[in-house]
Amino acid sequence: MDDGKTIAWVLPHEGYDDAALLAPLRAHGFRVTVCLPGASGEVTAGLRVLQAELFADARRLRREYVMDPRPTLIVVGSAEQEVDTLEFIKARDDVVRGTQPIELLVMRLLRLAREPGGEALLPLREITDELTGLPNRRRWAAQVEQALAQDLPGECRAVVLFDLDAFKHVNDRHGHGAGDEVLRSVAATLLAEAAPGDRIARLGGDEFAGLYTRYDRATVVADVQRVLERLSQRRVAVHSDGADAASGGGAWGPTAPAPLEGAPGEQITVTASAGLAFVTGKTGVAELMNQADVAMYEAKGRGRNRLVLYESLQEGPGGEERDLYVRHFENVTRVMTERMTTLVTNMGRSLVEAARREANQDALTQLHNRRYFDARLVREIELSRRHGRALTVALIDLDHFHDVNAGFGYPTGDLVLRRFAEIARGSVRLTDWIARYGGEEFCLVMPDTDLATGAMVAERVRRNVAAARITSLDQRPVPLSASVGVAALTAETDGPVALVQRASDAVHAAKAAGRNRLVSAV
Numbered sequence: 001m002d003d004g005k006t007i008a009w010v011l012p013h014e015g016y017d018d019a020a021l022l023a024p025l026r027a028h029g030f031r032v033t034v035c036l037p038g039a040s041g042e043v044t045a046g047l048r049v050l051q052a053e054l055f056a057d058a059r060r061l062r063r064e065y066v067m068d069p070r071p072t073l074i075v076v077g078s079a080e081q082e083v084d085t086l087e088f089i090k091a092r093d094d095v096v097r098g099t100q101p102i103e104l105l106v107m108r109l110l111r112l113a114r115e116p117g118g119e120a121l122l123p124l125r126e127i128t129d130e131l132t133g134l135p136n137r138r139r140w141a142a143q144v145e146q147a148l149a150q151d152l153p154g155e156c157r158a159v160v161l162f163d164l165d166a167f168k169h170v171n172d173r174h175g176h177g178a179g180d181e182v183l184r185s186v187a188a189t190l191l192a193e194a195a196p197g198d199r200i201a202r203l204g205g206d207e208f209a210g211l212y213t214r215y216d217r218a219t220v221v222a223d224v225q226r227v228l229e230r231l232s233q234r235r236v237a238v239h240s241d242g243a244d245a246a247s248g249g250g251a252w253g254p255t256a257p258a259p260l261e262g263a264p265g266e267q268i269t270v271t272a273s274a275g276l277a278f279v280t281g282k283t284g285v286a287e288l289m290n291q292a293d294v295a296m297y298e299a300k301g302r303g304r305n306r307l308v309l310y311e312s313l314q315e316g317p318g319g320e321e322r323d324l325y326v327r328h329f330e331n332v333t334r335v336m337t338e339r340m341t342t343l344v345t346n347m348g349r350s351l352v353e354a355a356r357r358e359a360n361q362d363a364l365t366q367l368h369n370r371r372y373f374d375a376r377l378v379r380e381i382e383l384s385r386r387h388g389r390a391l392t393v394a395l396i397d398l399d400h401f402h403d404v405n406a407g408f409g410y411p412t413g414d415l416v417l418r419r420f421a422e423i424a425r426g427s428v429r430l431t432d433w434i435a436r437y438g439g440e441e442f443c444l445v446m447p448d449t450d451l452a453t454g455a456m457v458a459e460r461v462r463r464n465v466a467a468a469r470i471t472s473l474d475q476r477p478v479p480l481s482a483s484v485g486v487a488a489l490t491a492e493t494d495g496p497v498a499l500v501q502r503a504s505d506a507v508h509a510a511k512a513a514g515r516n517r518l519v520s521a522v
Contacts, residue, residue: 006031008045027142053077129202132187140201157279159288165304167206235267271305362436365421373435391489392454394444395503399515401440412472427461451488481516
């Protein structure tokens with residue numbers, strides 16, 4: 001049974017040598033089975049490839065094409081062959097002119113795999129990092145393997161590993177949306193600084209890799225150093241929802257913690273540590289990656305945000321292989337210990353922050369609770385008097401809320417309270433804050449606000465509540481309105497109790513006047 005990774009490649013006769021073409025495809029993860037014309041149907045494969053120029057004429061090519069119904073890619077050698085082929089192939093099949101560059105051939109095969117009948121090859125699409133669009137580890141390794149197989153006299157090549165410094169702190173502090181934007185920004189920087197023949201990839205997490213080709217070693221080193229400088233100069237803005245500008249907001253899900261303390265508009269700066277290993281002799285990809293990894297951890301051990309060359313470690317004192325890998329173990333251990341320490345610290349901070357929120361937050365509406373209100377209002381009054389600033393509060397009482405519970409049930413009553421909280425949050429200013437005072441009563445506190453302005457803000461809340469469309473759990477409309485009393489801090493007000501009492505008296509006046517209205521205390 002086809003495992004979804006096999007191509008039936010039709011060649012004209014036995015003994016035809018096309019290893020130079022098929023080897024790179026195999027390096028990209030394809031299993032290529034060569035077969036003779038007329039025999040592709042005997043091969044268990046997801047796709048078929050026909051090379052038009054290897055057939056004696058167009059008639060024989062077409063006959064071969066119709067003998068096998070599986071998704072087919074036809075490789076043509078000229079524009080004329082391409083025109084002839086497009087006249088008879090099915091819409092789901094494809095044509096590519098030539099077999100170079102190999103990346104074009106691979107992309108055509110992957111495109112073909114997405115068509116009906118080619119679903120078995122869909123796992124091969126997993127060669128590109130979804131977040132950044134860069135090749136992933138598997139694809140990049142195949143690219144490097146192919147490049148190393150080519151002899152390039154007079155050129156110098158090196159494998160470089162980039163590991164972002166303290167990247168977990170970005171996710172913990174600013175949220176995963178901002179972290180994703182940082183990764184995309186890093187990918188964009190690496191691509192912008194790359195030469196046409198360079199190969200850049202995201203290996204996973206916060207680790208990237210590159211195969212750099214230059215004329216000499218000094219140029220390779222200078223260009224990689226410039227990449228690190230460009231990375232350190234990049235800035236990513238944090239927005240009010242803890243997400244980044246490009247991620248579309250709210251990037252953490254119901255099980256992921258919100259960012260700890262990222263402030264809106266704050267700029268994120270990220271650096272990277274890099275390890276470089278030059279390609280010498282017949283060194284394989286795995287060994288080059290290992291050498292670059294040793295050098296990269298040495299860069300982190302030396303303070304991060306720097307480049308270390310593997311060959312410089314060999315040249316220095318105590319550069320024997322055993323010593324190098326002992327030092328590598330020490331560097332890895334140090335970095336892992338730092339990460340674990342940071343993780344434990346952030347978990348502790350997160351737990352403390354969660355406990356603080358739980359103590360000060362109303363569980364149903366997610367507004368501040370009465371305990372928070374009583375403590376903070378005292379501070380607001382002290383600050384207002386100390387600095388001679390205005391302070392206004394509005395007490396909001398939902399009208400006939402007892403009837404909502406009685407007529408629609410307590411679960412709908414809870415839904416209405418949550419809906420009110422959403423409306424109120426969306427109606428006030430950033431400097432204002434709201435608390436659930438008790439039951440269906442809420443208090444809006446407006447620092448640096450006089451009575452007239454405070455009444456305008458509170459009236460907007462009342463108007464939006466009255467205009468809202470709210471339905472019960474069984475989809476019946478639920479009428480809702482609010483009576484509002486507004487009071488400003490005066491020289492005669494002797495404390496928070498007196499201020500709230502004046503607002504409460506105004507609420508009673510609003511209810512006595514017919515409800516669903518606002519009254520300001522004189």
